[in-house]
Amino acid sequence: MLPPNTPIALPPLRILLVDDQEATRQVLVAQLHAAGHAVEQADSAESALTLFRQHAPDLVLLDVEMPGHDGYWVASQLRASEAGGWTPIIFLSSLDQDHNLWQAIESGGDDYLVKPVSGTVLQAKLRAMQRLRRMQNRLIELSDELRVANEQLTRISHEDALTGLPNRRGFDLRLQQEILSAQRDQTPLTLVLCDIDFFKGYNDTLGHVEGDACLQQLGQLLRSLCRRPRDYPARYGGEEFALILPGTPRSGAMTFARALLRTLELKAIPHPCSSIAKHLTLSGGITTCVPDKTSSAEGLLRRADEALYAAKSRGRNCFFS
Ligand code: GH3
Numbered sequence: 484m485l486p487p488n489t490p491i492a493l494p495p496l497r498i499l500l501v502d503d504q505e506a507t508r509q510v511l512v513a514q515l516h517a518a519g520h521a522v523e524q525a526d527s528a529e530s531a532l533t534l535f536r537q538h539a540p541d542l543v544l545l546d547v548e549m550p551g552h553d554g555y556w557v558a559s560q561l562r563a564s565e566a567g568g569w570t571p572i573i574f575l576s577s578l579d580q581d582h583n584l585w586q587a588i589e590s591g592g593d594d595y596l597v598k599p600v601s602g603t604v605l606q607a608k609l610r611a612m613q614r615l616r617r618m619q620n621r622l623i624e625l626s627d628e629l630r631v632a633n634e635q636l637t638r639i640s641h642e643d644a645l646t647g648l649p650n651r652r653g654f655d656l657r658l659q660q661e662i663l664s665a666q667r668d669q670t671p672l673t674l675v676l677c678d679i680d681f682f683k684g685y686n687d688t689l690g691h692v693e694g695d696a697c698l699q700q701l702g703q704l705l706r707s708l709c710r711r712p713r714d715y716p717a718r719y720g721g722e723e724f725a726l727i728l729p730g731t732p733r734s735g736a737m738t739f740a741r742a743l744l745r746t747l748e749l750k751a752i753p754h755p756c757s758s759i760a761k762h763l764t765l766s767g768g769i770t771t772c773v774p775d776k777t778s779s780a781e782g783l784l785r786r787a788d789e790a791l792y793a794a795k796s797r798g799r800n801c802f803f804s
C-alpha cells in the first residue's frame with residue numbers, strides 16, 4: 484500500500500524561513516535558492532504564523548531566539564493548528580546545548596541543526612524531511628480512500644439490491660432513530676407493513692424474473708407515494724415492504740393506505756392467479772403511536788404484523804390498523 488521507499492529526486496520545496504537576523508536569512512536564502520527552492524521569509528514569531536497561514540509551505544526552517552515569542556512557541560502553535568499539524572519543522576539555532584535540542588523536539592520540531600550549517604547538510608536534512616513528508620501524504624491519501632470505501636460499504640449494506648430501497652438493516656436503524664425522535668418531540672409515529680397477496684402464485688405462473696420486475700415496480704410506486712422527506716419506504720424481506728411515516732397520525736396513515744391501494748388498482752399489474760382480483764394487490768398492517776419510554780421497535784413491528792395478519796384474514800387487498 485505504501486510506495487517503495489526508494490531515493491527520490493528532491494522536488495523544489497516552498498520553504499518558510501523564520502529568523503530575526505537578516506544576515507542569517509540572506510546566507511540561507513542564497514543556499515536554498517541555489518538548490519531551486521522557493522522561500523518566504525519571516526523575521527518574527529508572529530509574522531511566521533501569518534505567513535504560514537497565507538502560504539501553507541512544505542517545510543519550516545525555524546530560529547529559536549527571537550524578540551517576543553521564540554521558535555519553540557512558533558512550533559507549538561503550528562502543531563496545535565490543523566494546517567501545521569504535520570508540516571516538517573527544522574530548527575536552526577546557534578544554541579548548541581542538549582536541552583535546546585530537547586526543547587525544540589518537545590515543542591514539535593522534527594530536527595535541530597546548529598548554525599552555521601553547510602549547504603550540503605541542509606540539503607541532506609531537507610531530503611530526509613521530504614521522504615517523511617511523502618509517507619505522510621500517502622497515509623493521508625490512504626485514509627481518504629478508506630473513508631470513501633467505508634462510506635460505500637455502509638451505503639451498500641443498507642440498500643436492497645433488487646429495488647434500490649433501503650433494506651431491513653437500513654430500516655431497523657432508521658426505525659430506532661425515529662422512535663427516539665418521536666419520543667422526544669411527542670409526535671405520532673406510524674409504521675406500515677405491506678405484503679403482496681398471493682405472490683407465490685405470481686412467481687409460479689409468470690416466473691421469478693417477472694416476479695422480480697414486479698417487486699421493482701412496487702418499490703418505485705412506494706417511493707413515489709412517499710411525499711414527505713422523512714417518509715421511509717424499505718424492502719423488509721421477500722415480498723414485504725415496510726414504511727416509516729414520522730409525524731403521521733392514524734388518519735393520515737389510512738389516507739396513505741387508501742392512496743396505495745387505489746394506485747395499485749389503477750396500475751392494474753396483471754396477476755393471473757389471484758383469487759380476489761385480476762390485478763396485483765397487497766395487504767397491510769398499520770400501527771400508530773406517540774412513543775413513550777416503554778416503546779420499542781420490536782413492539783411496533785409486532786403490532787404492525789398482527790394488523791397485517793388481520794388484513795389477510797379479512798380477505799386481503801385491504802389495510803388493518
Ligand atoms: P399471501 O397472500 O398470504 O401473502 O400469500 P403469498 O403467496 O404472497 O405468501 P407466501 O409467503 O406464501 O409467498 C411469498 C412469495 O414471495 C414466496 C416467493 O416466491 C416470493 N418472493 C419472495 N422474495 C422474492 C424475490 O426476491 N423475488 C421473487 N421473484 N419472488 C420472491
Ligand code: MG
Nearest residue numbers: 503546548549
Ligand atoms: Mg535569532
Ligand code: MG
Nearest residue numbers: 678721722723
Ligand atoms: Mg410474505
Ligand code: MG
Nearest residue numbers: 678681682683
Ligand atoms: Mg405469507
Ligand code: MG
Nearest residue numbers: 678679680681
Ligand atoms: Mg404475500
